[in-house]
Amino acid sequence: MNAKNNAQLQYKNRLRDRQASFQSEELVRGILAHDRLALASALTLLESNRAEHMLLMDEVIEKILPFSGNSLRIGITGVPGVGKSTFIEALAREVFQNEENKLAVLSIDPSSPISKGSILGDKTRMNELSLHPNAYVRPSPSSSHLGGVNRSTRESILLCEAAGYNIVLVETVGVGQSETAVHAMTDFFLLLMLAGAGDQLQGIKRGIMELTDAMVITKADGGNELKAERAKGEYTSALHLFPQRENNWMPQVFTTSSLEAKGIDVVWKEIDKFNRWSISNGWKEENRKRQLISSFEEQIQNVLLHQLQNKPNFKEKYESTLNRVVLKELSAHRAAESFIALFFTA
Secondary structure (H helix, E strand, C coil), rough: CCCHHHHHHHHHHCCCCCCCCCHHHHHHHHCCCCCCHHHHHHHHHHHHCCHHHHHHHHHHHHHCCCCCCEEEEEEEECCCCCCCCHHHHHHHHHHHHCCCCCCCEEEEEEECCCCEECCCCCHCHHHHHHCCCCCEEEEEEECCCCHHHCCHHHHHHHHHHCCCCCCCEEEECCCCCCCHHHCCCEEEEEEEEEECCHHHHHHHHHHHHHHHEEEECCCCCCCHHHHHHHHHHHHHHHHCCCCCCCCCCCEEEEECCCCCEEEEEHHHHHHHHHHHHHCCHHHHHHHHHHHHHHHHHHHHHHHHHHHCCCCCCCHHHHHHHHHHHHHCCHHHHHHHHHHHHHHHHC
């Protein structure tokens, strides 16, 4: 590790140590008072793997729970290069047409395999939005978590809601990983696509299209309008071939140009329409219940894994069992069962 990286690591450790000295009551008071610094500190602690930070944030999350849930949660995904950041900034302008709206953007960046930090740095790619007084942009590394979301994203949403943000937008990595994770924690799932992107994306498209509540063909400008309209027709036809949604919502396809601010207002009206519709028919409440169930089941796995890793001789037993898999003495499933039995069998 070079001197620069070492200095950065030491700074981050000192910052987290200082944040860990906070009492949960102090953080909660700051968050509920809509203090951006308190929110930033809580989100940083939430991303930590240190036991004392996890314990502190467990207390904070439980205390802010009664003040969470009163937002519109929007998931946005799309392949790299589709223009997610530019689209989000353009969408934010529509959101802020209502001066009472407060928007939090949880932008999940790909993680560096070396530093484990964010590669793209969405806060630097959303300069205008980052400076808006009613906006909060938080880039976080995905840390190789499946679904293109950070493991703490669910709790981050709750913290933002408690801090007064009535619209929370989660931008995923969008590199072909399963996007069911972000779908399971948002109210409206938006898929951004490029016109004529090629058949190499077809495998990604179908699975995500089954989840989407609306599709947007981006960059419909600079002579690309006809290609975008053609893609809109193709995707509209494709969406009609999927089975009827459980909530009976029919996703629509839109063409937009973020640079020319074309079609963005229509997309925002569609999102608002869905939100009002899902509240009136009870779907939003039902979906939120399912989100809580999904979160509970996910945390069971996380807690069990954490408990395993803290057992005595975990590494030795893990490597010994793994070696039997490599030598083809045990199937992976049988090895996993026997490995877990080493720790939990009375």
